[in-house]
Amino acid sequence: MSMEVLLKEFAEISEHPHRQIQAFKAEGKKVVGVLPYYAPEELVYAAGMVPMGIWGSNKKTISMAKEYCATFYCTIAQLALEMLLDGTLDDLDGLITPTICDTLRPMSQNFRVAMKDKLPCIFLAHPQQRKPAFGLQFTMDQYQHVKGELEKISGNTITDEALRTAIKVYNRNRAARREFVKLAGEHPDVISAVSRSAVLRSAYFMIKDDHTAKLEALNAELKALPHCDWKGKKIVTSGIICDNPKLLQIFDDNKIAIAADDVAHESRMIRVDAAETGDPMMALAQQFADQDYDVLLYDENSMQNRRADFVVKMVKDSGAQGLVLFMQQFCDPEEMEYPYFKKALDAAGIPHIKLGVDQQMRDFGQASTAIQAFADVL
Amino acid sequence: MAKEVSPGVLALRKVVEDVYADARVAKKEGKLVGWSSSKFPCELAEAFGLNVMYPENQAAGIAANRDGEIMCKAAEELGYDNDICGYARISLAYAAGKRASRKFDPETLEYVINPASGRPLKDADGKVVIDPETGKPKKDPKTMQPYTVLDDIYEIEALPETTEKEIAYKNFRREAIKPYRQMRMPQPDFVLCCNNICNCMTKWYENIARMCNVPLIMIDIPYNNTVEVHDSNVAYVRGQFDLAIKQLEELTGKKFDEEKFNEACKNANRTASAWLRVCDYLQYKPAPYSGFDLFNHMADVVTARGRVQAAEAFELLEKDLAEAVKVGKTTTPFPEKYRVMFEGIPCWPKLPNLFKPLKEHGVNVTAVVYAPAFGFVYNNMDEMVRAYYKAPNSVCIEQGVSWREGICKDNKVDGVLVHYNRSCKPWSGYMAEMQRRFTEDLGIPCAGFDGDQADPRNFNEAQYETRVQGLVEAMEANAENKEG
Structure with missing residues (x-):
């Protein structure tokens, strides 16, 4: 398949998650919604069901969710609830609700209450002290609960063998996505910011074997390309999510390529693999314990500025000239880490801009001006 | 007086x-x-x-x-x-x-008084003294304060201290930091x-x-x-x-000193138990004090619950309250007409503004969620873990509703005033559903208002007053319906 066809397919899927759910259902598959962050999708796969990532929507407007939420909550969570209430996600067979931030904590209750008698909601509380033995045990206990609930929905027992297979499938997909992120950074002439996002976003709406197959084909095409002599600028993106094609188009219009990312919805979720041997539940718990450099996670070495230093290194290694931070409105963890993030970027001489975003943004005029001005100083 | x-x-x-x-x-x-x-x-x-x-x-x-x-x-x-x-x-x-x-003036080392500060001067009869020149109330000079400015202790410490003038300036600047604890x-x-x-x-x-x-x-x-x-x-x-x-x-x-630990646990339990008993005095009708007073006493449960002095002080307060109930006294400065639960952390910078319309309408706060929220009582280490597991924002909606409906019933409230606190996402995040449950389960009206526990810019007094008014009208209608 040509690169053009592959990119078109990713874009189609990325823009039509609902169509994907309908197709899975038509094939007789069960579909489980997975909210951010760090839910072990491998368990859903191992239960023979399809995990569907739910990271809000760029097309919906908050209306029914207002019955549950005050205005000062992240739109990702609010729009997820909106889609559960307005029927968009009626075909789901279950929903996993992690609770690692202060919005997701009470929202887990709102999801459960709003979906009472309609959709089983599987609660998940990750530990912040995830590395010591007691933390690993707690993650395993939590995952064991998730596993049990998924088994009830699917009617299948999740065997260790099935879970090991799932881990392999997911590791391979993560590897393909990491490879793609690198290749996209090297070939911005053929992978626009809009296409890059669609490829990564579509992973949330596809069975991972299919996504991997297409992505490995795309990666092979990209690898075969000659070195790209990019005349535009290169940046690193950071934040929770930046998947709005209209917003990303501004980057393409201004010849600003994304060399790498520190975005939760993109690379933060695919940095760490799980062990393919040994106890697979322990492997998943260890995978979570190994997650690092994330504003959402507790850092045992909090006296240092490790996460910011990590991103600074990423910017330098990627050859980017600056960083664009998509500050998700009402996101405490991102906001709390900003001052020290800025400090590290400034100290390293890396220019950056902070763009306030939320998923109900429809007018990108201001963002466009800011991005253009930023490109000029890079 | x-x-x-x-x-x-x-x-x-x-x-x-x-x-x-x-x-x-x-x-x-x-x-x-x-x-x-x-x-x-x-x-x-x-x-x-x-x-x-x-x-x-x-x-x-x-x-x-x-x-x-x-x-x-x-x-x-x-x-x-x-x-x-x-x-x-x-x-x-x-x-x-x-x-x-x-x-302050760096040359004279004298404070620069803000003319807008201070309370009106009152005469011997307690009447406000009017300035004949302006026709406005005169200010009591004792209550006037200097302008508030922002300073930085690290900047102060970095200042030179070679000359006498430099030392005096540095010392004055240190002392100029507001003197409250x-x-x-x-x-x-x-x-x-x-x-x-x-x-x-x-x-x-x-x-x-x-x-x-x-x-x-x-x-x-x-x-x-x-x-x-x-x-x-x-x-x-x-x-x-x-x-x-x-x-x-x-x-x-x-x-680790096990003896000291056990002593602290004993004190913490004793403080928590006394705290809960003090909170329970709000069950009396009329209540011997206002729930707003409880907000002030929270400082003790927060900062000193492991100290024996905190336990003793709450026990003393308990005695005062028993006496107050006996003689029918209350510290609430108005007759109690309605009783409400105040949901959430108060807007600390706006306490007088919160209180004003409540006073006007005879609304006493007789239930606050902090009562059960700080009642950590336990007998061993595992129970202690369980106790600390149950903080206001770490519990599920069923537990949250049960706590609140428990105190609403025990403390006989007629309505609930809900603070949608911009500072507290986990707390405010499921209040809309809770409000529905309070009304459904207890048949009492609820009113929400927007505010903030610490940033006065997020509080809208006009909205608050309207919401309190609405709540009072709903409580009035409820009472009339009950009377038939």
């Missing part, structure tokens, strides 16, 4: 004063002083005889002293977004060395974080640790979806208690 203050209330005030004073002395003597989140198991620090300060209590105090805005703005200058919790912003600005100070809290040598209240706490304390280059001891309490605290959750937190003890041993160079 000055408001009569009972011996119990005076004792409670002294306990908190002493906590702050002891920490200042400890710091001067070169001893370790820590900062702790309010629902960190204080018993662990008490076992090491450590002096611990509480930034949440401090932030509330700073906000109540009207310095919330200047400190919040200082944090925003440091890059902290104005959507972040007001307590966290105040605390982070403070940790960075920022202080609310009094403006929350603005004179020592900087931390270590921090103790328990995120049972919110995850913002985790990042807040990580930031302090980084800013002040001090160790952080963390107790993580993941959110709970069931009323019961499962053994798995208990084991996880127990593991952390053991780790925290090890870290405190390393920090202090001392061994």
Whole structure:
């Protein structure tokens, strides 16, 4: 398949998650919604069901969710609830609700209450002290609960063998996505910011074997390309999510390529693999314990500025000239880490801009001006 | 006439004063002083005889002293977004060395008085004295204050001190920092974080640790979806208690003192029990005091629940209340017509504004969620874990509703006033559903208003007054319906 066809397919899927759910259902598959962050999708796969990532929507407007939420909550969570209430996600067979931030904590209750008698909601509380033995045990206990609930929905027992297979499938997909992120950074002439996002976003709406197959084909095409002599600028993106094609188009219009990312919805979720041997539940718990450099996670070495230093290194290694931070409105963890993030970027001489975003943004005029001005100083 | 203050209330005030004073002395003597989140198991620090300060209590105090805005703005200058919790912003600005100070003339070293400050001057009969020239009330010069300005202790310390003039200036600038205890809290040598209240706490304390280059001891309490605290959750937190003890041993160079720990547990239990009994006095009709008073006494449960003096002070207050009930006295300065539960943390900078329409309509606050929220009572370590697992924002909606409906029934409330607190996402996040349940289960009206626990910019007085008015009308209609 040509690169053009592959990119078109990713874009189609990325823009039509609902169509994907309908197709899975038509094939007789069960579909489980997975909210951010760090839910072990491998368990859903191992239960023979399809995990569907739910990271809000760029097309919906908050209306029914207002019955549950005050205005000062992240739109990702609010729009997820909106889609559960307005029927968009009626075909789901279950929903996993992690609770690692202060919005997701009470929202887990709102999801459960709003979906009472309609959709089983599987609660998940990750530990912040995830590395010591007691933390690993707690993650395993939590995952064991998730596993049990998924088994009830699917009617299948999740065997260790099935879970090991799932881990392999997911590791391979993560590897393909990491490879793609690198290749996209090297070939911005053929992978626009809009296409890059669609490829990564579509992973949330596809069975991972299919996504991997297409992505490995795309990666092979990209690898075969000659070195790209990019005349535009290169940046690193950071934040929770930046998947709005209209917003990303501004980057393409201004010849600003994304060399790498520190975005939760993109690379933060695919940095760490799980062990393919040994106890697979322990492997998943260890995978979570190994997650690092994330504003959402507790850092045992909090006296240092490790996460910011990590991103600074990423910017330098990627050859980017600056960083664009998509500050998700009402996101405490991102906001709390900003001052020290800025400090590290400034100290390293890396220019950056902070763009306030939320998923109900429809007018990108201001963002466009800011991005253009930023490109000029890079 | 000055408001009569009972011996119990005076004792409670002294306990908190002493906590702050002891920490200042400890710091001067070169001893370790820590900062702790309010629902960190204080018993662990008490076992090491450590002096611990509480930034949440401090932030509330700073906000109540009207310095919330200047400190919040200082944090925003440091890059902290104005959507972040007001307590966290105040605390982070403070940790960075920022202080609310009094403006002075650097040449004369005299304070520059703000003409807009101060209370009206009253004559011997208590009447306001009018200035014949302006036709406006005269100000009582004793109550007039200098302008408030922002200062920075690290900037002050970096000032030269060679000449006499330089020394005098530096000393004056040090002294110009506002003299109330929350603005004179020592900087931390270590921090103790328990995120049972919110995850913002985790990042807040990580930031302090980084800013002040001090160790952080963390107790993580993941959110709970069931009323019961499962053994798995208990084991996880127990593991952390053991780790925290090890870290405190390393920090202090001392061994864990089991005797001191048991003593602290005994005191904490005794304080919590007395606190709960004091809260229960709000069940009387009319209540012998207002729930707003409870907000003030929270300082003791937060900063000193492991101290015997806190237990004794609450027991003394209990006696005062028993006497008040016996003789039919109340500290509520108006006849109680309606009784409501106040949901959430109060808007500390706007307490008088919160109180005003309640007073006008005879609405007494006779239930606050803090009553059960701080009633940590336990008999052993596992129960202690379970107790700390149940903070207001770490419990599921069923537990949250049950706590509140319990006190609404026991304290016989006619309505609920819900604070949608911009500073507290975990707290406000399921209030809409809770409101529906209160009305459905208890048949009482609820009204919500927008505010903030520490940042006065997020409170809209006109909206608040309208909502209180609406609640009163609904309670009135409810009462009429009941009468038939």
